Amino acid sequence: MPPNREAQAAPSEDTGTPTQMRVEGLGFLGAERTHNLGDFYSSPPTLAADKSRGQAQYEGRRGLLLQAKRPIPLARFRGCWVRIRIRGCIVFRRTSKQESSRNAPQLIIFKMKFIVVVNALIVALCSHVALATTIGHPSLMPREDALSDNNNNNSTVATPYGNVVSTVLDDGKKKVEFFDVDGTLEVTAIEAVDGTAIFYDAEGREVNLADMDEDDDDEDLEKRVPKWRLAIKFAKLIAKYGKRAWSYIYCVGTAPFWKCGDETINSLQSNWIWAPNWVDSSPASTAGKIVRFTHNVLLTSPATRALVHCSADTRYKLYVNGVRAAVGPARGSPVIWYYDTVDMAPYLRVGDNEIVFVVLRYFNAGRGAMPFERTAFPGLTVVGTIETGTETVDVQSREGWLVQVDESINERIAPAVLEEPTTPMVYGIRTLNGDLSPWRLRPRQIPMPEESSVGVGLVRKCQSTNHIDEWTGFLIAKQTLTLAASSSHVLEIQADVHSTAFLRWSFRAVQASGITLKITYSEGYEQEPPSYPFFRAKADRLHAENGRLIGPYDEVTLDLPAGVTTVYEPFWFRTFRLIRLEIASGPAPVELLSFDAAQVNYPLAVKASWQEEDDQYSERIWEVSIRTMRNCMFDGCSDCPFYEQLQYSGDSRSVGLFHYLLSGDDRLMRQAITNFASSITPEGLTQSRFPSHVPQIIAGFSLYWILQVCDHHRHFGDSAYARSFLPRIDGVLEFFHAHIDSLGLVSNLPDDVWQYVDWVTTWGATETHPDKGVPTSGRQSNRHTFFSLLYAYVLNQAAQLLHDVGRPGHAAEYTARAEAVLASVRTHCYDGRFFTDSTAAIAGEGAYSQHCQVFAVLAGAVAEDDRARLLTESFAEPCFAKCSYVMQFYALRAFSLAGDEAYEAYWGRVWDPWRRMLECNLTTWEEDDVRQRSDCHAWGSVPIYEYCTELAGVRIEVPGARRVLFKPRLRLSKGLLARVAVGKDNVATVRWETLDGEKRVELRFERAVDVVSQLPGEKAVEHGVVQSLFFTWKGR
Structure with missing residues (x-):
């Protein structure tokens, strides 16, 4: 990044000579200026005067709108033009005839552009009128019909200001509830008889929101308006468009609420900051660096609300007064880059407060840290306020923050003295005319992760001068443990269960000392891997005698000043079942004060829920x-x-x-x-x-x-x-x-498209196919039956979707395509008994898989009366490539289609x-x-899917979970008690027990729903909309 510099204007002695200016770096981008983002992330532009021609020359690709103390003539800069603002006005200097003659071409261009601008304004006005008309356009009405199909089903949209829940009431009217970020109901809107809305506050009092404005002088209103922001916007739409506004709100889904967040997004875009003189690489060959941003706030009274919106490239952890308050942003991409909304109030106190964002920047040029997209530009952006009973404190990142680059943090951690904090560089991003910033910000769509404590207390191995009981007391009873000076310790400790947790260690030394840690994380004991990390040799994960711990590790060397508590916390969560600790203390004793593991998910x-009697x-x-x-x-x-x-x-x-x-x-x-x-x-x-x-x-x-x-x-x-x-x-x-070939099959996919199907032992790795994920047969011909079957299966599923959403024309085309592909598969990829992995003509040993039989059934390539035979025989033959865990889901779907007998026979061994x-x-x-x-x-x-949909028998039949098929597999269990979520806001409870040789079955829903039941060996029965049903089944 170029350094942050000021643009300077030097006035000329001669009023006829244009003022000289130089614009360099990012510091001169302010509210009065527009720019193209690309200009300022490459070579610094300059603006210089050319006295011989009386016009300015712009050395760059795009024009700027600059503020100057003295006017210069309107000029053309490589196809752009510049206006000069003086105290908010646009100024044009009168010129002499000679100058007018010289500047005639520029004046002509200006007139032409003036006409274009006027025309654009007229078009914009017409577009505004067109939008008002479009809101009520008949083409949008079917979307309202789609909403009415969602009876008994809420729709929830997460916004930066809280959740918005829309519901269709029993009488067909619509209701929208606006919740604060802390989950408190603020406003409810209910459709009125005339199609407008009646608004109620949290106490049930009717309120008129359409006339409210954030600029009102009423102090009580000022406190409520931010919480009611979305409700007020909706009220104004209702007041303007009446009933049509309901259709508009519902048909465009989250768009209106994202638009409500445009003000926040624009503010966030203008607040991106970063460390000056940054180099996006490291001579230590690490994947990234840690950068710390700090802001101190003095509060004279308790905070009642402290909402901040924030995002970072690449990841951030927010600490308020030393307590971790948030981790983010939610994983996105430059196309959708999420920002978070956090309430810091619970972590603030009266007096001095320290707000710290620890940002992990992964270098853009590196391939490491693949899950985390990043742009070419590192950054942090924060906007928001802290509200107390007496004051409002702004915490936007462009003012009052300090930044430190932590050069000590890398893959091998050894602390060093941080450089002095500096003022961060402000990017000052403003996007106009469709130019996009590096981060296309959108509000977080998922809730923040939850945390719970992880139990890590069992010591499996201990080589230490401290007794194992002392270590157990430290880990479980949180007792301080003192390590002797210059001592070494090796332990292996076990968590209760497999965990993903943020770890935090704290140390203290009475006299100046130090400590070195090597912390290895493992999922279990294992033998020497055949090929690390991809192929492993694992059995009993807790068998310490016949295995060792293998995994990534942290190495930490900490200097411990006398009497000071030092905390170490890896930036990202660690995954483990067992941990190996190798500890070496410094020249003076070291106290281990605490070790905490916080599960995050x-x-x-x-x-x-699930309870079964006889399994x-x-x-x-x-x-x-x-x-x-x-x-x-x-x-x-x-x-x-x-x-x-x-x-x-x-x-x-x-x-x-x-x-x-x-x-x-x-x-x-x-x-x-x-x-x-x-x-x-x-x-x-x-x-x-x-x-x-x-x-x-x-x-x-x-x-x-x-x-x-x-x-x-x-x-x-x-x-x-x-x-x-x-x-x-x-x-x-x-x-x-x-990619349908002359045989009617999918083939000849490009080389850079991996034709992975499943992990299968018998699909051997070769030089050209160095993995066990691609079927052996078909590698040479580049023709795999699996993809023809999967394509046909998805065509049929997509056709059903199109029918459901009202697009039957395309549905017919998809169905016809699927039938054609399946006909070709039957002709070329079926040997009379089984489907081959490629064409039957080249089928030899290793050319058969369970996968192709499964998808032949799912796609409809197999006659209904032959499904059971095909699956049963192929899953019994050892020569067929086996489905792994992920493909068992599809195998079980195929067995379910093959009939009760085939499915229930497979149930006995599938687990x-x-x-x-x-x-x-x-x-x-x-x-x-x-x-x-x-x-x-x-x-x-x-098992979750099979237990809920097959054994308990709760299956959704109609979009929106408006109809449920209850088809329990009563033969597979003597008795069970299960609860299954049905759609967004309904839960089914299934219970049965065996008494006197018969099954007594109960089905209940939290909300009544249309139900069809089918007990084993019986025909389907329609029950209509019901909330509970009872059955007695005497079959076997």
């Missing part, structure tokens, strides 16, 4: 499945927390379904769906993992993203949201359509791998049994 808010494993499997989900969720669906922490569309498709059934919460998946949509490549595919600093494309993962959209619509019925992705869905499908994992002392599910790289992968939480 997305707030899963589980509503579902000793099922409740443990349920518990481990939820923990695996939780540990793979922070600000995205990240598989896995120990290694990649990347969000893949193939993984997160099934994980999203598990999440819906557990909590009815769609916010994390909405963010994932939207982020993947923003990753579209020129050929129409979504990136396989996103956000990611290193792009990657996997052939089938774009199709799994389409399934994510279909799943969301089925569970929540948000048709406007689903429709917004239809163009991109069509683009993905068009890519595969363009064997999960039981083996429990016997190996895992507390989360491993990635797969092929590589065993990771011990926590959320795609392994398949």
Whole structure:
């Protein structure tokens, strides 16, 4: 970055000579000036006078709007023109005839541009009128109809000012509730008879919001208006457009609320700051650097509210008076860069307060830290105020902050004295005429992570002069432990369960000393890996005698001044089940004061539960499945927390379904769906993992993203949201359509598109295919049957989505495409008994997989009466490549389609791998049994889906969960008690027990819903809208 410098104007003696100016760096960008962002991140522009021509020359690519003490003639600077403001006015100097003649071309250009500007203003006025007309345009009315389809279903939008919950009441009228950021209901709007709205405050008093304004002088109103900001905007829309405003609000989903945040976004964009003289690299070859921003505030009375909006590139941790208040921002990309809203009030106190943002900047040129996208420009931006009963304190980052670059922090941590704090450089970003800033800011769409304490107390190995009981007392009872001078200690300690936690150590020395730590994090004991880190040899994860701990580590050397408490906290959370500590104390004794581990996860808010009478494993499997989900969720669906922490569309498709059934919460998946949509490549595919600093494309993962959209619509019925992705869905499908070959099959995918299917032992690695993820048959011909079947399956799912959202024309085209592909698969990829991994003509040993049989059933390539045979035989034959954990989800869907007998026969053995994992002392599910790289992968939480939808039998039949099929598998269990989330705001309770040889079954919903039931061996029965049902089943 160029240094922050002032622009100077030197007045000329001759009034006829233009004033000389020089603009350099970023310091001169202020409220009066417009600029193109690219100019100021490259070579510094200069403005100089050319006396011979009487006009200024601009050395740069774009013009500036500059403030000067003296006027200069209107001039043309490489196709741009400059106006000069003097005290807010635009000034044009009268010129002599000679000067007028010289400047005639410029005057002509000015007149032409003046006409263009006037025309643009007229167009803008017409556009404003057109917008008012569009709000009531009939084309928007079906979107209101889509809302009315969501009976008994709330729609929640998270905004910087709190949540907005919309509901359709029983009488068909609409209700919108506006909540504060702390969850307090502030205002309720209910549709009136005439289609307008009646507004009520939290106490139920009717209020007139349409006339309220933030500039009103009423002091009480000034305190309430910020909390009512969205409600007031909505009231003004209602007052202006009447009933049409309801249609507008509902049809565009979150757009109005993001627009309400435009003021915040503009303020954030103008407050980006960073350390001056920054170099975005390190001679120590580290992935990034730590930069600390500090702001001190003196409060004379307690803070009642202290909302700040903030974001950083790349990651931040906010500390208020030494307490961690927030970690962010939520993972995004330059296309959607999220900012957070945090209330600091609980952490503030009367008197001096220190607000610190610790920002980890990952270098843009490096490939490390792939999960974290970053732009070419590091930055921190903060806006907000601290409110007390007597004062309002502004904490925007462009004023009053100090910055320090911590050169001591790298992958091997050794502290050094920080440089003196300096004033940060202000970027002063203003975007006009469609120019985009490096960060396209949007409000955070997911809640902040929750924290809970992690139990780390069992000492597995101890080589120390301190007794093991002393270490146990330190870890569990929080007793201070004193290490002798110049002593060494090696311990291995165990957490109760697999954990993802922020760690915090504190030390003190009576006399000046030091301490060196090496902290190794591991998911369990293991034998020597065949190929680290991808292929491992693991058995019992707690078998210390036959294994060792392998994993990443922190190395820390701390100088401990006498009598001063020193705290060490790694910036990011650590994932572990076991920790190896290697400690060396300095020349004087060292006190270990504390060790804390705070589990951090997305707030899963589980509503579902599971109790089964006659299965000793099922409740443990349920518990481990939820923990695996939780540990793979922070600000995205990240598989896995120990290694990649990347969000893949193939993984997160099934994980999203598990999440819906557990909590009815769609916010994390909405963010994932939207982020993947923003990753579209020129050929129409979504990136396989996103956000990611290193792009990657996997052939089938774009199709799994389409399934994510279909799943969301089925569970929540948000048709406007689903429709917004239809163009991109069509683009993905068009890519595969363009790769249909002369046989009618998908083939010849580009070399940079990874044709990964699953991790399979028998798919051997070669020089050209150095992994076990691509089927062996088809590698030479570049024709894999799996992708033809997956493409056809997704075409049919997308066709159903189009029918549901009112686009039947495209649906028919998709269905026809699917039928054509399936006909080709039957002709060329079926040997009379099984489907081959490539064409049957080249099928040999190793050319068969369970995967192709599964997707042949799902896509409809198999006759209904042959499904059970195909699956049963292929899953019994050892020569078929086996489905791993992630593909078991799809295998079970296929067995379900094959009929009750086939499914229930498979049920008896499908959970064997999960039981083996429990016997190996895992507390989360491993990635797969092929590589065993990771011990926590959320795609392994398949039991959640099967228990809820198949065994308990609660299945959503109609978009928005407006109809439920109750089809319990009563033969598989003597008795159970289960709760299953149904859509956003409903929960089903299923209970049955066996008495006198018959099953007595009860089904209850928190909200009445349309139900169809089908007990084993019986026909479906429609019950209409009910809240509870009771059955007696005497079958076997």
